[in-house]
Amino acid sequence: MTMKQLLDSGAHFGHQTRRWNPKMKRFIFTDRNGIYIIDLQQTLTYIDKAYEFVKETVAHGGTILFVGTKKQAQESIADEATRVGMPYVNQRWLGGMLTNFTTVHKRLLRLKELESMEQTGGFEGRTKKEILMLTREKTKLERTLGGIRDMAKVPSAVWIVDTNKEHLAVSEARKLNIPVVAILDTNCDPDLVDYPIPGNDDAIRSAALLTRVVASAVAEGLQARAGRSNDAEAKPDASAEPLAEWEQELLAQSATADGITEGGPEAPREAVAEADSKLAEAPADVADAEKQA
Template structure:
């Protein structure tokens, strides 16, 4: 597979070129702006197109190397899209509220994740031994943790890259990633601050269609990288000595099973023969006893006649 395809027409139809009003712009974004129209800044798609391509290559390489990507988008119109895209690509997401220290204080966050999993275990038990009031309290705490940490509870460690929608709203996440030298891929609008973003994507970060397009492209590129890593690992596994040893072990086990079956069959046959012999002996004994009784009765009759 190759990187996902997209055209300039798709970018225009999604409204990626629309920025914010002139009085809301960030001067640091001047180099990414094409001009203004009807009091709104227009983003230069001639720059956006190759920058998206560059970001997709980076995210695919990270996924191909077994890296984890964290989707971050807590604004209302991005929450559902972010969650669906991350789940579809097997990655992780934060779409409710960014908790300060999520990256830089991972030990504390991981303890909260453990508590969330413990709550899940308690609520899934049929007989937990708790009262209804206690279960309701645990359910409330669990729902709060699920909203904040549900998207990263299976991440198992720090991510290898961040994909961010709206750098203004998620500036804390970007700062934490910069401290830990985690690469940041982010959509930057005309009012955004591009500082701290390693792979910027100039474009509209408010329109639902634009956010859907960004997330779809990222998700497909991650899946492409995962497919590459699976295919490469498949070749290595097929040629490895470990698999050959496992195959030999299974062959030996099959042979031993066959020999055991033969031994069992031979034992069954011998048991059958022994049981037949016993039955024949019993029959012979019964016949002898019958003959003896007949002889006794005949002799008794002869004596009576005399």
């Protein structure tokens, strides 16, 4: 990850100065034309910490739940989570999805039951009204729970885009002591996040880039877990679960799809100079247009 990638994605743009959380002050470099500019040097540092945490969590058999229901994040959340075989929520967060997972799991079993009925001819012999009701039920369950259909237990950690919008997910994770990894925009509360990444959570490119970084950490963790699995006969490691066959296949796919480049960050002053030039080209109202309130 480089400073230029962050700048190109617009990760440095915060909210307007009148809409901010004072607790975010330490992550703000300056303000330009009434818009806060996030310190991307800190962003790079926190990306490294979050990346290492996610990688180690997955390497030891953990799962990461990707959460992002706002329009700007829905596509990248689904694409990146699917790429590395992790569960995701990109439509609507159902209350109790973590704290009442037993009930949610029953709904997942119902979804699989309906899918099995449809595939094996279980709908045959029923009235049109019954088939319509069953189809609607399946569609509704797919829309709300499709991303977590294979999640057998609560996740080891959650990745969240926009902690304000996903406050229910944050609250439930904290109640269960599940670590929260999230983008911190200038209107967020850093006290609620265990592994923060200061950045723009409203721009599509920024959310997609940071979500891809987390997915890449997951992919690296899966590779590490695969290595440990290969050595299990010589030296068993009870803390790491072996890779499932579908996870082995995902490794090959993610290795080619992973386009995050490695490289040292640029000097922070140079980065801010680039940010200034971008702001000069785009008036305050244009820059603020990227911020979807």
